[in-house]
Amino acid sequence: MDDINRTPAFVEVQSLCRTFDLSKPLLNRLLEREPRKIVRAVQDVSFRINKGETFALVGESGCGKSTVAKMMAGLLSPERGSVVVDEVNVSSGWRSQRVRQVRRRLQMIFQDPYASLNPRWRVDWIISEPIRAFGLLKSEKDIADRVAELLTLVKLSPEDGVKYPHEFSGGQRQRIAIARALSSNPDFIICDEPTSALDVSVQAQILNLMKDLQDEFGLTYLFISHDLAVVRYMAKRIGVMYLGRIVEEAPTDALFKAARHPYTQMLLAAVPDISMSGKTRERVQGEVPNPLDPPAGCAFHPRCPFAFQRCKTELPLAIESGADHYVACHGVDEDRISVFNAMVEAAE
């Protein structure tokens, strides 16, 4: 990734690392003679997002997607690496005035709209909380006007402000969460699986709303999902994560047309498709290894049909394979793995 040192992008994530210590307390470890248990949730994750674009992170459960999102939102502190938004390092600390300024411009939308709205708060209080926290508007009248405007923006009625979250459906709640996220006029929104708790029909509404808002306000999204169809619809670039690392990163079209990494190929082959019914499909082999005890070399080698001796010992580094398309795979590097064409396969 040589060109990463060119002009700084709007959001730059540089070699982000985070481990979690799951060991028992010291006394138990001494008595039971157990070693420390350390999970490397995120290792050396780097990517950049241009202003107004959507970057998606995909991967199976437990691959570290949400940990990346939490570190970017300041909910977790990174162990190493940095998150730079508009040339301000937001992971350096909370209190400085400059970081606070950027914090206002960074918001998060969560997965579960039933948990992300305080059940004891009225909707207008929920939406206006960021406005009050950052002191954006002073008079109650201005705040009420702004809340009404935001509710209209997410296609709810301004009268809904006096209701409580339990009076709304899942999709409506996610709209409220979006209105709240927009209330501090952010330009970067982290979306942690924003539609995975919703019905498919409601998902489409929320995704379209998010796209409209992106066009209207020039929002930049980090979109985290395990749903490849959703990601394909939303994202301009996609990073595929496996066991804490990005194994392939490419523009959306390139990834769906010509996935290089065997893991990405496996994921694409596993996407359900009605036209394929009756045909045998390539199954995703095996399960994600225990992150407490990750395999040596390439973390994917126990499941990889193309694994060689080199894969078991040496960690693959990202290489450029096609325009703006990066893959961390020895097989691709050695030209052993051909381009997987999901489109052609589906058409057959």
Place this chain on the structure above:
Amino acid sequence: MAFVSESSHQKFLIARAWDSDIAHSFRRSPLTMTAAFLVVLIIGSAVLAPYIAPHDPFNPATLNLLDGFTPPMEPNAFTGNTYWLGTDDQGRDVFSAILYGSRISLFVGFAAVVFAMVLGVSLGLLAGFLGGWLDTIIMRVADVQLSFPSILIALLIFGIAQGFIAPQHREEMAIWVLIVAIGLSDWVQFARTVRGATLVERNKEYVQAARVIGLPPVLIMIRHVLPNVMGPVLVIATIGLALAIITEATLSFLGVGVPPTQPSLGTLIRIGQDFLFSGEWWIILFPSLTLLALALSVNLLGDWLRDALNPKLR
């Protein structure tokens, strides 16, 4: 501006409260309504004691020793005065003494529960939300305290506190010392419940959403977590009120509680006990019945509240 005006919104809230599940379950349970009626009756008559009591049991000038030991509803042999619930050895009207006594019992009970609640909720919230060594210290202290009977703790704290107070101030301070002692013996329940609920709430996404906008932890605890952990606290506080009233009565019965110049229900029962075997049963019976009715009704209310607030038991 399409916002509903404040006053119509309040009407809407009242209408909704009357129509809520809790109001429904209240109206469906005659036992709860009886208990609530008794509690309101006792609290009301205690608050209004100076206006409805026929005598002032604290004013020796109004007492006539000849009135002593008058049985209930019978005219006194010497003075011809009739008392509803009879009189004690000094001619004090038992009914008036109960009214004034439940005043003190209720005041001590309420104050002790509020003290225990404020202390327990704050410590539980801090322990659950911040975790780490603070959590360990608070919860170990709570565990140690749970291993002793709370009456013993209250007795211990009361005794130690009395030792620090100059003898001439002991009587006037006794009631406050009692409140602190009962409160300190009762905070653990609150702390444990609130800590448990806080551990659940702090990982919910609305707390994370508040952290994303940089709200300081203290504000997150007060504004977001506290309202969501108060449900079980109300239940414990109601049941704790009955407990505190009984603890106060026990301490007063043992003679370490409020001074005899301000008799609570417990003091009245202790005084009445002296005459139990000489046939003046009314001196102990009526204060005891009042205490029983009060504690039972408050407990029943607490039980109902617990069930009404628990969706799984509906």
